[in-house]
Amino acid sequence: VFGLGLAFLYEYLDNTIKSSDEIEQITGVPVLGLIPAEKYEKDERRRTSILTNPGGAGAEAYRVLRNNLDFINFQHDIKALLITSPAPSEGKSTVAANLAAGLAQAGKKVVLLASDFRKPTTQQFFGVRNLIGLSDVLTGSRTIKAALQRPREDMELLVLTSGKLPPNPSELLGSERMREVLEELKQWADWIIIDTPPLLAVADGAAAAR
Secondary structure: OHHHHHHHHHHHHOOOOOOHHHHHHHHOOOOOOOOOOOOOOOOOOOOOHHHHOOOOHHHHHHHHHHHHHHHHOOOOOOOEEEEOOOOOOOOHHHHHHHHHHHHHHOOOOEEEEEOOOOOOOHHHHHOOOOOOOHHHHHHOOOOHHHHOEOOOOOOOEEEEOOOOOOOOHHHHHOOHHHHHHHHHHHOOOOEEEEEOOOOOOOOHHHHHHO
């Protein structure tokens, strides 16, 4: 009886979300996709499943997400989409990279913008270099054109890596210069996918969201 009582108490105190239906009830907004977790070995390079394994469950999940984004953006008034999560290692960079590749596969002009200066991983997904990136553009040492990289010739996908770690990441991401960079990218891109650090760990993601 005591054990059964503890089980009921644990269930009563458990306020974690168990399903997408619960998310929709709590937030009042629709769930656009359910993405299966990607498992990596300790030193394994990050991968874009939608490109490396197009027939897999992960790739299909990203295609569903892409299609649902088109449904809610039928007037094409949304161009910038920020991908984040509460804590580290929850898959935000993986989702950002795969979504960007999926949109580019569908014929969209896409910029994948990495704003995680502290733990950058975007360059691993597409085999690009992180020598020049967003931090250089925001500080004015490089132009956007010089920092953008095209990982594949068969897609209209450009990657802007994070670059070197600046001493003031949050201030840079919340600056007027960041707004100008996004506006300049919007002149070419149909979609700008922004990969940010986790919200609870640092203030960078909240600064970029503004």
